[in-house]
Amino acid sequence: MALEISPQSADGSTPSSFLDVRDLRVHFPTEDGLVKSVDGVSFTLEKGKTLGIVGESGSGKSVTSLALLGLHKNSRARVSGEVWLDGQELVNLSEGEMRSLRGSKVSMIFQDPLSALHPFYSVGSQIAEAYLVHHKVSKKEARERSVEMLKRVGIPQPERRYRDYPHQFSGGMRQRAMIAMSLVCDPELLIADEPTTALDVTVQAQILDLIRDLQEEFGSAVIIITHDLGVVAEISDDILVMYGGRRVEYGTVQDVLEHQEHPYTWGLMQSMPHLSGDVTQRLNPIKGSPPSLINLPGGCAFNPRCEFRDRVPGDRCLTERPELLPVLGSDKHIAACHLDADGKAEIRGTADKAVK
Amino acid sequence: MFRYLIRRLLAAAVILVVISMVTFFIFFALPNDPALLACGKTCSPNRLLEIRHSLGLDKSLAMQYWEFFKGLFIGRNYGDQSVSIHCSAPCLGMSFQTDTPVMTTLLGAFPADLSLALGSAVIFLILGVGLGVIAAIRKGRFADKFAVGAALFGVSLQSYFVGLILMWALVDKWNLLPSPNYTSLTDDPGQWFTGLILPWVTLVVLYLALYTRLTRSSMLEVMGEDYIRTARAKGLSSRTVIFKHGLRAAITPIVTIFGMDFGALIGGSAVITESVFGINGIGKLAVDSVTNSDEPVILGTTLFAAAFIVLANVVVDLVYGLIDPRVRLS
Amino acid sequence: MSTTKSIAGQRPAPAAESSGENLLEVTGLEKHFPIRQGIVFQRQVGAVRAVDGLDFAVRAGESLGLVGESGCGKSTTGRLVTRLLEPTAGKVVFDGEDITHKPVVKMREARQNLQMIFQDPYSSLNPRHTVGTIVETPMRLNGINPPQGHKRRAQELLEIVGLNPEHYNRYPNEFSGGQRQRIGVARALALKPKLIVADEPVSALDVSIQAQVVNLLQDLQREMGIAFLFIAHDLAVVRHFSERVAVMYLGKIVEVGDRTAIYERPRHPYTHALLSSVPEVVPGSENRERIRLAGDVPSPINPPSGCRFRTRCWKAQDKCATEEPPLVRLEGNGDGHLTACHFPEEPTIASRGEDIVLDPALAALEEARRQSDTGV
Numbered sequence A: 001m002a003l004e005i006s007p008q009s010a011d012g013s014t015p016s017s018f019l020d021v022r023d024l025r026v027h028f029p030t031e032d033g034l035v036k037s038v039d040g041v042s043f044t045l046e047k048g049k050t051l052g053i054v055g056e057s058g059s060g061k062s063v064t065s066l067a068l069l070g071l072h073k074n075s076r077a078r079v080s081g082e083v084w085l086d087g088q089e090l091v092n093l094s095e096g097e098m099r100s101l102r103g104s105k106v107s108m109i110f111q112d113p114l115s116a117l118h119p120f121y122s123v124g125s126q127i128a129e130a131y132l133v134h135h136k137v138s139k140k141e142a143r144e145r146s147v148e149m150l151k152r153v154g155i156p157q158p159e160r161r162y163r164d165y166p167h168q169f170s171g172g173m174r175q176r177a178m179i180a181m182s183l184v185c186d187p188e189l190l191i192a193d194e195p196t197t198a199l200d201v202t203v204q205a206q207i208l209d210l211i212r213d214l215q216e217e218f219g220s221a222v223i224i225i226t227h228d229l230g231v232v233a234e235i236s237d238d239i240l241v242m243y244g245g246r247r248v249e250y251g252t253v254q255d256v257l258e259h260q261e262h263p264y265t266w267g268l269m270q271s272m273p274h275l276s277g278d279v280t281q282r283l284n285p286i287k288g289s290p291p292s293l294i295n296l297p298g299g300c301a302f303n304p305r306c307e308f309r310d311r312v313p314g315d316r317c318l319t320e321r322p323e324l325l326p327v328l329g330s331d332k333h334i335a336a337c338h339l340d341a342d343g344k345a346e347i348r349g350t351a352d353k354a355v356k
Numbered sequence B: 001m002f003r004y005l006i007r008r009l010l011a012a013a014v015i016l017v018v019i020s021m022v023t024f025f026i027f028f029a030l031p032n033d034p035a036l037l038a039c040g041k042t043c044s045p046n047r048l049l050e051i052r053h054s055l056g057l058d059k060s061l062a063m064q065y066w067e068f069f070k071g072l073f074i075g076r077n078y079g080d081q082s083v084s085i086h087c088s089a090p091c092l093g094m095s096f097q098t099d100t101p102v103m104t105t106l107l108g109a110f111p112a113d114l115s116l117a118l119g120s121a122v123i124f125l126i127l128g129v130g131l132g133v134i135a136a137i138r139k140g141r142f143a144d145k146f147a148v149g150a151a152l153f154g155v156s157l158q159s160y161f162v163g164l165i166l167m168w169a170l171v172d173k174w175n176l177l178p179s180p181n182y183t184s185l186t187d188d189p190g191q192w193f194t195g196l197i198l199p200w201v202t203l204v205v206l207y208l209a210l211y212t213r214l215t216r217s218s219m220l221e222v223m224g225e226d227y228i229r230t231a232r233a234k235g236l237s238s239r240t241v242i243f244k245h246g247l248r249a250a251i252t253p254i255v256t257i258f259g260m261d262f263g264a265l266i267g268g269s270a271v272i273t274e275s276v277f278g279i280n281g282i283g284k285l286a287v288d289s290v291t292n293s294d295e296p297v298i299l300g301t302t303l304f305a306a307a308f309i310v311l312a313n314v315v316v317d318l319v320y321g322l323i324d325p326r327v328r329l330s
Numbered sequence C: 001m002s003t004t005k006s007i008a009g010q011r012p013a014p015a016a017e018s019s020g021e022n023l024l025e026v027t028g029l030e031k032h033f034p035i036r037q038g039i040v041f042q043r044q045v046g047a048v049r050a051v052d053g054l055d056f057a058v059r060a061g062e063s064l065g066l067v068g069e070s071g072c073g074k075s076t077t078g079r080l081v082t083r084l085l086e087p088t089a090g091k092v093v094f095d096g097e098d099i100t101h102k103p104v105v106k107m108r109e110a111r112q113n114l115q116m117i118f119q120d121p122y123s124s125l126n127p128r129h130t131v132g133t134i135v136e137t138p139m140r141l142n143g144i145n146p147p148q149g150h151k152r153r154a155q156e157l158l159e160i161v162g163l164n165p166e167h168y169n170r171y172p173n174e175f176s177g178g179q180r181q182r183i184g185v186a187r188a189l190a191l192k193p194k195l196i197v198a199d200e201p202v203s204a205l206d207v208s209i210q211a212q213v214v215n216l217l218q219d220l221q222r223e224m225g226i227a228f229l230f231i232a233h234d235l236a237v238v239r240h241f242s243e244r245v246a247v248m249y250l251g252k253i254v255e256v257g258d259r260t261a262i263y264e265r266p267r268h269p270y271t272h273a274l275l276s277s278v279p280e281v282v283p284g285s286e287n288r289e290r291i292r293l294a295g296d297v298p299s300p301i302n303p304p305s306g307c308r309f310r311t312r313c314w315k316a317q318d319k320c321a322t323e324e325p326p327l328v329r330l331e332g333n334g335d336g337h338l339t340a341c342h343f344p345e346e347p348t349i350a351s352r353g354e355d356i357v358l359d360p361a362l363a364a365l366e367e368a369r370r371q372s373d374t375g376v
């Protein structure tokens, strides 16, 4: 057998997925203590597929995405773990090497397109700039490429709008411009951090469809970060549910949304009204508020807010941190909860009732 | 943009007129009688009346202001038909002390201030912004602490103190520099330069701290903005991120303060520095005129300084328009 | 968290009131914000027609939802109704009394019965006042002296909204967003209002927290018989909370009706577009129609002639540009279901033969895909 030189991860296994994130941790030392914003997150993603990362505010979604772009380098953040992208490990890459990947192989769309675009430069020149850093082309070619991209994302009169400044665009058009900017170098991985949170619902629908259609055309992998389960359900293949910087549930959209295995995911589903829900049924909020990332509750981090912890014998929820265990009968679905199968079935039972 | 400019200039003119009125009435409503001063020690009542009349002081205050205002545009004649002195177009009045038009005196003193202001401003702006940027991007590290510390040290010193120490060390003790004074640039560029080094350094020490801290805080704020994150996410080099995206946005508040400072400096605000180094600029003129109760000169220097500050404001607004398309296009 | 116990018995049973007559009646309400130019001599060069002729009513004990996209005039409507803004035209009748131009000083009595809750739980509470002061102030201002005393009453109110009465002496910054919103609710309740105008009361809150506040407001509505004008852009939340819903577009109501009419049998194309844009978690929602509008809402400074939606409408014809459609009950609509459209849609939200994709970029991408699919 011929020896092949292939990238090896710490545990010796070769990453086979396009994107393979292993045990990613991002910790920030602060005056109040160590903020464990991301604490052992792993997932994989193939080209042409979409992963949705959900969780409430402060659960570490954005910090995770910035880590994939290596944007915590040169900051006080402590990043560990592995990020394998197309066979290349990113966490230990030098800033210079990482920079050549940013915007070309991996690119990003941010939440608030007004503040994410520089107010003093024209929209077009900002897109052209992204193209020029990674391509040896003339300014004119970069400009043509940018106009083309503006047209692709549906900006009317792209030649004219090229010269406009961000404040002259409406919210939806700004987000389209952001998308144009992020796609200008044909990235293989696109990370969209709450791309539609600041937008109206009809515009949100346009933008989400646009991302989906463009992804199909470009064949890139997409990570979409949001707190809206509806958005994830519309556009993703897989879902990663985060709580307090950790994974609590991970699987395909069908797995997770139809067979929630974790009380937090279930709580999220129950606390939001649906267009076809039963209006006589009260919403079922998750009690309490999000945890502090400096002092996560011991045992299961969700335990102070969990309705089911008393069903787990021996106070295990308070003392023992639940492991992410595979769910029976599914190859990808995993969840971190001490509840036994009966308990989980009950969660779903109630969940099903609320939906129908 | 053009209409905006016209509007700003009109507003500036209105402000200047208001300032001139206010200063005029304050000075001329003061109890001491300029005619008495001009008359000297041995003064007969007749002579006093004559002087009053020749200075126009026998008219009502409003009339006096009107005369003064007219003088600004069409010039003015002082005295009777017999001994008449003409003060030509932008006439700010006549000095009681020297009987020369105030404008002439001001213009004579102006080049010194301009040289002082330009030279020091170039240095403190470049150094201050440079240090501020370094401090901001190295926040919390040695370079930051050093820059901030040095700036703090500078600002806590007083300009006469710095000036005197420098003078003592560099001029008197080691003879490294000639004694500072102002020589016209056209007369002798070399002497112009060497003579102004110490005053420049003094002013730089004074202003550097302010600009370093201002740049640092402005830069820190901007570097935390979302668009900086976007710039980094595009894969731009850190130099491009810092200068093209960061500094470009961080410079706006600096431009405002700089406009004011520079306008004031040209208008003679470096009073202490001028006095310490014996430079005959507008600041010194103002001090002298106050000592001598030479009211037309006081009024003249005040207005002159005000004009520059107002003008600087207009220029700042224009620069704003150039920097920030949101201002330009609204 | 049940709030039932402490609320009960404060007001007569709501059932008697809820079908009663109109508590709030708004007719022809307009608000045009002038756009001025010039520094010294200002000329009016135009107007933002934020609210441009609204007619609606809120019955006692009922919740009317107001939905629509950003800038369509929802908040302005709320402020007009509570008299925080002076209307340009129209009439507001509250509790049988015309308050349209009532001077603010004489609003005291009406204000007691008409309270407002704001979107931002951070900026709407004075950070220098204790929670107790915040909740008591409206009572003191209105000269209300509850028998048990201000403090006791404030603590009761805190309990009603699910806060610990011992938090009386704390400051707003010690509370989370959801808790702050509760303080705002307690303040609004202090005067036992008949109507609360809630302007996006949950939009600023995290998903997991939203439901807590929605439930609280729902308890208040049901158990204290308080009527709500519930302003929000989240269609699912509005559906959950409001028996009747009005859909706004560019300063006008385009459709109003009860919950089922709007959400299951909408007639106005815009209502269809809105509903089909809501991303849904629930499996089985795939057979909803798919409508993707192009572009954004036009400017309220210069709204389109005729029907305001016509620039983005797939059914628009010449008539839509020349004639403004009246808000009327169309043939086949249920009672109280009014629609302002010349060419209304079928009353269903089920998916149709073909998606309506007006967005040019989307249409191009999807057309290309269809061709490659059939080509292969």
Ligand SMILES: Nc1ncnc2c1ncn2[C@@H]1O[C@H](COP(=O)(O)OP(=O)(O)OP(=O)(O)O)[C@@H](O)[C@H]1O
Residues within 6 Å of the ligand: A028, A030, A035, A037, A055, A056, A057, A058, A059, A060, A061, A062, A063, A064, A227, A293
């Ligand atoms: N530079 C930093 N220093 C210290 N703490 C940080 C830093 N950046 C982020 N955090 C903390 O990390 C946590 C996670 O932040 P993150 O932005 O990833 O949340 P998120 O899930 O994206 O939330 P949201 O939905 O509000 O965007 C937060 O509690 C935040 O305060």
Ligand SMILES: Nc1ncnc2c1ncn2[C@@H]1O[C@H](COP(=O)(O)OP(=O)(O)OP(=O)(O)O)[C@@H](O)[C@H]1O
Residues within 6 Å of the ligand: C033, C048, C049, C050, C068, C069, C070, C071, C072, C073, C074, C075, C076, C077, C233, C300
């Ligand atoms: N004080 C004001 N002066 C001028 N224009 C205003 C003023 N207040 C609101 N507007 C304009 O009136 C229109 C309606 O605003 P309003 O705040 O009522 O919208 P909204 O439906 O509440 O939107 P959102 O969902 O963003 O809160 C907008 O175009 C807004 O810009």
Ligand code: SF4
Residues within 6 Å of the ligand: A262, A263, A264, A300, A301, A302, A303, A304, A306, A307, A308, A309, A312, A317, A322, A336, A337, A338, A339
């Ligand atoms: S582990 Fe326990 S506390 Fe955590 S979610 Fe499961 S049941 Fe709840």
Ligand SMILES: [Mg+2]
Residues within 6 Å of the ligand: A061, A062, A063, A193
């Ligand atoms: Mg985030």
Ligand SMILES: [Mg+2]
Residues within 6 Å of the ligand: C074, C075, C076, C199, C200
């Ligand atoms: Mg609003």
